[in-house]
Amino acid sequence: MKMTALRPLTVFAFLLSFSAVVNAHGDEKHNEESQYFSGTDSDAATLVLKFHKALETGNGDLAASLLADDVLIFEGKGVERSAQEYASHHMLSDMKYLSQMQIELIEHHVKENGTHAISLSRSLVKGRYKGKEVNHIGNETIGLEKLNDDWKITHIHWSN
Structure with a gap:
């Protein structure tokens, strides 16, 4: 199995272990x-x-x-499977949208474990875009891997 095929499994296992730690605290x-x-x-x-x-x-x-060259990005019903695909397709619309928004980070947890890390966050997004008012909570999961001593984003999942 290629190393890139293992990344989604590694991220899933990492998320699973992180959620177990969070749930272990109960109502503390x-x-x-x-x-x-x-x-x-x-x-x-x-x-x-x-x-x-x-x-x-x-x-x-x-x-x-x-971004890692083979980053995997999930947003809504869509998927982009490389940094080049994202940069030449959806990134421009993301930048236009975000430039019109006021974003307040309301929760952010990052856990590093050797050469892998996970970032879990929630943000309040407000503004006006294409004539419509925006006011929602956005959720984001980012998987990272240390490649050649530098962190790179290997996976993003955005939802709201």
Whole structure:
């Protein structure tokens, strides 16, 4: 099996282990900061925030450079299977949309485990786009892998 074929399985296993840790705490009370934000000072989290900023400011070259060549992106009913496919197709519309939105990060958890990391976040998205008011919560899962000592985004799943 090729290494790229293992990535979705690795991400799934990582997510499964992360959810087990979260569920193990049950109804324990935590302070708000640790409940809604964790691991946000890690190198993987820094890369995710850099990716968001690149999209929001229309820097497509930077955004594309943070993606693994064979990144797998799920959004709605669509899928894009490479950085090149995303950069030449959906990235432009994402940048146009995000440039019109006010985005408030309301929850963000990043967990690094060796050469793999997972970023789980929720954001409040508000603005006006193509004549329509936007006001919703967006959910994002980003899988990362350390390739040649640099973190790269290998998977994104966006939903709202």
